[in-house]
Amino acid sequence: MTETAETTPTIDLATGVNDIISLIDQEREREIVTRRFGLYERRETLEQIGELLGITRERVRQLEKAILVRLKSAAEKGETDTVTQLEKVFIRTLSEMGRAARVQDLADKLYGRTTNLQERAHVAFIATLAPSLTVLDENDSYYQSIAHSDYGDQKKLKSRVDEIVATIKTGKVPQTVDQLFDKLSYEHPSQVAALASMSKLLAHLKDTWGLAKWPTVNPKNIRDKIYVVLAENGKPMHFSDIADAIKESSFKRKDVTTQAIHNELIKDKRFVLIGRGIYALDTWGYSKGTVSDIIVDVLKKAGEPLHRDEIVKRVLDSRQVKETTILLNLQSKPLFKRVAKATYELAEAA
Numbered sequence: 001m002t003e004t005a006e007t008t009p010t011i012d013l014a015t016g017v018n019d020i021i022s023l024i025d026q027e028r029e030r031e032i033v034t035r036r037f038g039l040y041e042r043r044e045t046l047e048q049i050g051e052l053l054g055i056t057r058e059r060v061r062q063l064e065k066a067i068l069v070r071l072k073s074a075a076e077k078g079e080t081d082t083v084t085q086l087e088k089v090f091i092r093t094l095s096e097m098g099r100a101a102r103v104q105d106l107a108d109k110l111y112g113r114t115t116n117l118q119e120r121a122h123v124a125f126i127a128t129l130a131p132s133l134t135v136l137d138e139n140d141s142y143y144q145s146i147a148h149s150d151y152g153d154q155k156k157l158k159s160r161v162d163e164i165v166a167t168i169k170t171g172k173v174p175q176t177v178d179q180l181f182d183k184l185s186y187e188h189p190s191q192v193a194a195l196a197s198m199s200k201l202l203a204h205l206k207d208t209w210g211l212a213k214w215p216t217v218n219p220k221n222i223r224d225k226i227y228v229v230l231a232e233n234g235k236p237m238h239f240s241d242i243a244d245a246i247k248e249s250s251f252k253r254k255d256v257t258t259q260a261i262h263n264e265l266i267k268d269k270r271f272v273l274i275g276r277g278i279y280a281l282d283t284w285g286y287s288k289g290t291v292s293d294i295i296v297d298v299l300k301k302a303g304e305p306l307h308r309d310e311i312v313k314r315v316l317d318s319r320q321v322k323e324t325t326i327l328l329n330l331q332s333k334p335l336f337k338r339v340a341k342a343t344y345e346l347a348e349a350a
Contacts, residue, residue, distance in 0.1 A: 013086065013110075013119065013122035013123065013126060014122060016082045016083075016085075016086050016122070016126060017039055017122050017125060017126070019080070019082045020071065020080060020082055020083065020125075020126075020129065021033065021034065021039070023071065023074060023080060024067060024071075028053055028063075029063060029067050031049070031052070031053065032049055032053070032060060032063050032064050032067065033064065033067055033068075033125075035048075035049050035052075036049065036060075036064055037121050037124065037125045037128075038117065038118065038121040039118070039121055039122065039125060040118070041118075042117070043121065046058075046060045046061055046064075068128065068129070071083075071129050072128075072129050072131070075087075075129045075130065075131060076131045083126065083129050083130055086126050086130070087126070087130035087131070087132060087133065089110070090106070090110075090123075090126070090127060090130065090133060090146070091132060091133070091148060093106065093109055093110055094106065094146065094147070094148055095148075096109075097109065097190070097194055098188070098190035098191040098192075098193055098194025098195070099147060099148040099150065099151070099191060099194065100145065100146065100147035100148065100151060100157075100191070100194040100195055100198065101145060101146060101147075101194055101197065102143045102144065102145045102197055102198060103120050103123055103124050103127075103143070103144045103145060103146055104120055104143075104144075105197065106123055106146055107119055107120040107122075107123040110123065123146070124144060124146070127146045131149070132148065132149050133146055133147070133148065133149060134146070134147050134148070134149050134151060134152065134153055134154060134157055135154070136154055136157050136158065136161075136198060137154070140200065141199065141200055141201060142158065142161065142198055142199060142200060143197075143198055143199075143200060145157075145197075145198040147194075147195075151195075157198075160195050161195050161196070161198050161199050162199075163184065164180060164184065164192065164195055164196045164199070164202070164209075165199055165201050165202060165211075167180060167183055167184065168180070168202065168209060168210060168211060169211065173210070174205075174208045174209060174210030174214060174216050174217050175208065175209060175210070176207050176208050176209075177189045177190075177192055177193045177196075177207055177209065178207075180192045180196070180209065193209075196209050200212065203217045203218035204217055205217045205218070205219075205228065206250075215227060215228070216228060216231060219251065222246075222256060222260060222261065222264045223264050223267075223268045223270075225246050225249070225251055225254075225256075226242055226246070226261065226264060226265060226268075226271065227270060227271075227281070229242050229245045229246060229249070230242065230271070230279070230280070230281050231281065233245070235280075236274055236275070236278050236279060236280040236320060237278065237279065238277045238278050238279075239258065239261050239262045239265055239277050239278075239279060240258050240261075240277070242261050242265075242279070243256060243257070243258040243260075243261040246261070262277075265279050269282065269288075270282050270283070272286040272287065272288050273288070274286055274318060274319045274320050274321075275319060275320030275321050276321070278320050285318070286318055287318075290329075291315065291319060291321055291325055291326055291329045292329045292333050292335060294315050294318060294319055295311060295315060295326070295329060295330060295333075295335070295336065296335060296346065298311055298314045298315060299311070299336070299344070299345060299346050300346065302314075304345070305339050305340065305343045305344060305345040306343065306344060306345075307342055307343050308327065308330060308342045308343070308344060309342070311326065311330060311344060312326050312327065330344055334347060335347055335348075
């Protein structure tokens with residue numbers, strides 16, 4: 001690792017890893033560590049390494065633990081300058097990320113680009129040996145992550161992440177980082193976002209977090225993306241505008257055709273056609289139906305005859321159509337009966 005004139009670190013973790021591995025005397029122990037972390041090739045399981053070395057899975061686990069304990073002890077005693085120096089770089093970078101991050105995110109930040117599996121393995125290995133860092137192992141609930149030891153050990157770190165998940169579940173709707181911050185005890189919202197990013201149960205869209213199964217924060221198909229676009233817009237949109245919004249979005253897959261968008265809008269009950277090519281969300285109070293259906297609903301709710309101007313006004317509250325379209329339906333459909341000058345009621349009520 002070197003420093004430029006601007007004191008920006010140039011990361012050379014590969015050399016650092018080699019320096020640390022050289023502290024291990026026995027070849028068998030070096031094989032165990034490098035294969036378990038995937039430092040040079042892919043990561044291997046305890047069983048795979050055991051078969052290679054002719055020892056049991058449990059023996060591999062015991063040796064790995066013993067080796068890491070020795071290397072951690074050497075780092076704590078300052079016997080390896082590599083860990084000490086790289087730990088400082090990690091902590092400085094983590095401080096910009098809420099003092100915690102997924103290994104992938106930290107590695108990308110350190111290198112200033114998208115990293116590969118081996119580079120991420122180097123980051124995880126160094127962090128495992130660093131006295132002031134805590135590494136969260138990956139499983140079905142958590143991503144492999146690194147945090148400043150101020151957050152506590154691995155058990156405490158998990159409980160902090162779980163607390164955020166529970167807070168979102170209790171709220172039952174996606175929440176911004178600031179909303180979560182107000183409900184939790186942290187020094188800065190960035191810490192909440194950093195911890196939330198460690199959970200596989202959560203997902204986020206822009207600054208809003210929710211459960212990974214919620215399409216509003218983790219849209220997986222075209223219909224979900226349409227829903228997100230409409231919800232963010234907060235008002236009805238033409239299907240061509242929805243298509244444009246998806247193409248300009250930050251969604252992972254956003255190469256869609258206008259026709260495909262229109263087809264999905266027609267199929268999904270969440271989307272209501274309220275004008276020529278204009279759609280709204282049913283959660284906004286809109287219901288499906290023709291202009292005649294809406295006039296029927298207006299007159300039923302009124303419970304009395306209404307002047308045509310009032311009918312037009314009320315229909316336009318839920319449909320974006322021309323006034324002449326409403327009047328034509330009112331005058332030409334047998335559903336409606338004129339009972340006075342420009343005043344109508346349902347024919348069945350006559």
